[in-house]
Amino acid sequence: MRTSSTIRTGRTVKRTTRAAATLAVAALALSLTACGGDDDNGGGDSGDKGGGTKAPASSVTLPKLDGESLEVAAVWTGTEQKNFKQVLTEFEKRTGAKVTFVPAQDPIINFLGSKIAGGAPPDVAMLPQPGAIKQAVDKGWAKPLGAEATKELGENYSQGWQDIGKVGGKQYGVYYKAANKSLIWYNAQVFENAGAAEPKTWDELLDKAQMVYDSGVAPFSVGGADGWTLTDWFENVYLSQAGPEKYDRLAKHEIKWTDPSVKEALTTLAEIWGKKDFVAGGASGALQTEFPASVTQTFTGGDQPKAGMVYEGDFAQVNIGETKAKIGTDAKVFPFPAVGDTAPVVSGGDAAVILKDSKAAQALATWLASPDAAAIQAKLGGFLSPNKSIDSSVYPNEVQKKIADALIAAGDDFRFDMSDQAPQAFGGTPGKGEWKTLQDFLKNPKDVAGAQAKLEADAAAAYGG
Numbered sequence: 001m002r003t004s005s006t007i008r009t010g011r012t013v014k015r016t017t018r019a020a021a022t023l024a025v026a027a028l029a030l031s032l033t034a035c036g037g038d039d040d041n042g043g044g045d046s047g048d049k050g051g052g053t054k055a056p057a058s059s060v061t062l063p064k065l066d067g068e069s070l071e072v073a074a075v076w077t078g079t080e081q082k083n084f085k086q087v088l089t090e091f092e093k094r095t096g097a098k099v100t101f102v103p104a105q106d107p108i109i110n111f112l113g114s115k116i117a118g119g120a121p122p123d124v125a126m127l128p129q130p131g132a133i134k135q136a137v138d139k140g141w142a143k144p145l146g147a148e149a150t151k152e153l154g155e156n157y158s159q160g161w162q163d164i165g166k167v168g169g170k171q172y173g174v175y176y177k178a179a180n181k182s183l184i185w186y187n188a189q190v191f192e193n194a195g196a197a198e199p200k201t202w203d204e205l206l207d208k209a210q211m212v213y214d215s216g217v218a219p220f221s222v223g224g225a226d227g228w229t230l231t232d233w234f235e236n237v238y239l240s241q242a243g244p245e246k247y248d249r250l251a252k253h254e255i256k257w258t259d260p261s262v263k264e265a266l267t268t269l270a271e272i273w274g275k276k277d278f279v280a281g282g283a284s285g286a287l288q289t290e291f292p293a294s295v296t297q298t299f300t301g302g303d304q305p306k307a308g309m310v311y312e313g314d315f316a317q318v319n320i321g322e323t324k325a326k327i328g329t330d331a332k333v334f335p336f337p338a339v340g341d342t343a344p345v346v347s348g349g350d351a352a353v354i355l356k357d358s359k360a361a362q363a364l365a366t367w368l369a370s371p372d373a374a375a376i377q378a379k380l381g382g383f384l385s386p387n388k389s390i391d392s393s394v395y396p397n398e399v400q401k402k403i404a405d406a407l408i409a410a411g412d413d414f415r416f417d418m419s420d421q422a423p424q425a426f427g428g429t430p431g432k433g434e435w436k437t438l439q440d441f442l443k444n445p446k447d448v449a450g451a452q453a454k455l456e457a458d459a460a461a462a463y464g465g
Contacts, residue, residue: 058094059389060152060370066096068360073102073112074126074350078292079318083380090376091367097360107429109135112355116141123356124364127173129420129428130164133353137167143357145171145365152369156389160412165351173351176368177377178386179313180403181232181346181417182336185320187298189330190217190308198334202237205337206271209278212308219278221307223294224286224442227435231419231427233311234438235346238265239415240339251418253463257455266441266448268339274445280307283443295319299331311336313348314403318382328399345410348417349386378404426462433458 076084081101088099102122104111109132115121121141127133136142145153150171153162157175165173184205191197191208194215199205209219223229239247242261249255250262272278279286280297289297295316297306300323310316317327325331335343352368354361367373374385381396388408395401407414419427419434426433434455441451 059372060367061148062091062095062363062367063359064096065360065363068095068097068358070097070099070124070360070364071102071122072099072124072126072352072364073104073108073115073122075104075106075108075128076126077103079321079382080315083377083383086380087368087373087376090373091364094367095360095363097363099364107424108132109424109428112136112141113139116355121355123354123358123361125353125355126176126350127353128348128350129422129424130173130351130416131420131422131427132424133165133173133351134167135424136353136355137172141355142167142172143354143361145174145354146362149174149362149365149369152366156369156371156387158386158388158408158411160414161349161386164349164416173353174365174369175349175351175386176374177350178384178407179315179348179417180384180407181313181348182236182344183313183316183333183403184309184311184336185295185298185316185331185333186309187217187305187307187325187330188332189303190215190305191332193217193303194308198332199337200343201337202240202268202271202339209272209275209309213278217305218280218307219309220272221280221289221294221298221310222273222286222442223289223291223310223312224283224439225289226291227430227439228419228428229291229294229312230438230442231434232313232346232417233269234265235415235418236311236336236344237268237339238262238418239344239346240336240342241265241268243340244415247415247418251421253422253459257459258452262452262455263448266445266451269441270445270448273442286442287439292319292322296323299323299325314384314400315382317397317400321381327397333399333403345414346417347386347407347414348420422459423462426459433462 072088085101088101092099108125108127112121112125127136133142153171153174161175162171165171165175190212194211196208196211199208212219241264246255246261281289291312295310296319298310299305299320320327320331337343352365354365371387371389374387374390375394377383378385378390379394379396381400384404384407386407392401392404395404429435437451437454437458
């Protein structure tokens with residue numbers, strides 16, 4: 001899971017003003033602050049919580065597909081995969097089609113390439129990057145959405161979410177799943193023991209981290225074994241510090257990674273990554289910690305968890321749900337603090353893309369663009385939908401409901417994950433490109449210049465100059 005309004009060549013450019021970004025962050029901050037302390041756990045409970053109102057049972061019209069079979073590929077595992085399968089099961093009930101989930105490996109483009117070379121591509125793939133959608137189109141794999149899916153998308157999504165699924169002006173992707181990637185989750189007991197309050201600025205974050213450290217707990221848990229978590233750290237710092245215009249330019253490689261703005265962001269990151277004992281297990285421990293463990297170790301261990309805070313998106317609730325911590329009571333959240341003039345609003349998502357065009361595949365894309373489908377997984381927790389027609393009361397706890405409301409209220413005023421906009425060789429491949437260089441930087445945060453040079457060399461190769 002990794003889950004911008006400015007996309008590379010062939011995509012509509014969206015500009016976000018600082019004022020609009022400020023309003024979006026203010027709404028998110030207000031929403032999260034308003035969340036009470038008696039919320040339910042957000043992981044995997046199919047019970048009807050948070051008000052219980054469901055989306056209309058049949059707000060979307062689907063064809064009868066008796067005897068048809070479909071394969072859907074995604075990299076999702078564990079609870080996320082299990083919950084998505086419930087959405088596919090409902091599609092089967094409504095249409096009579098048989099849908100098989102195909103577990104894919106990262107990078108999914110490589111996985112799909114091997115399937116296509118073998119003559120057995122899945123009908124639909126869930127692609128986690130706009131860059132991957134463009135690659136699939138450029139390779140001739142992806143098929144445009146038909147009239148029904150496009151209509152459903154137009155009725156239920158803001159223009160910004162529609163545009164990031166387009167290539168060359170044609171609609172190829174349905175962004176079924178979104179992520180708010182500008183959140184920091186914290187262990188409420190640790191903060192209480194340390195006498196720390198939620199920070200609003202980077203300097204305040206450093207101060208609270210020191211208070212947590214002084215109380216005997218490492219301030220931050222970092223899932224450095226998964227390089228994408230490190231790109232997310234960088235993007236939030238860079239967007240807030242350098243501003244949306246430079247973010248857009250760096251995302252398209254219109255400015256180089258050797259730019260002074262990148263140096264400033266890496267230097268800022270080093271204030272946490274390079275601070276002795278601020279990261280649980282140190283750099284070596286973080287580099288052996290995968291994202292799920294980075295979350296769970298923050299909310300287990302009683303008064304002595306391995307860390308007091310963990311940065312990542314709303315989807316961390318799935319992993320918190322694997323602990324005994326209750327979201328809103330034991331596990332709380334605040335927006336990523338402002339490093340520069342405004343706090344960042346970074347989003348990510350996964351889009352359904354058709355690889356084998358058929359009536360059944362188009363129907364599935366239409367289904368995934370509907371509020372009916374989104375409501376099923378939203379109710380199960382650990383999921384955020386960009387579908388503006390979903391009734392947010394279906395979310396399983398007040399924290400998640402408020403995050404969802406803030407995302408929809410932001411409209412087009414967000415920036416999409418920068419690494420997800422990049423060619424996959426640079427921004428989405430384990431052990432290569434940005435993922436690997438930031439892992440190396442976590443290990444040696446003093447080498448800012450070396451990290452910049454490597455990032456630029458890899459970016460130049462991936463972007464073609």
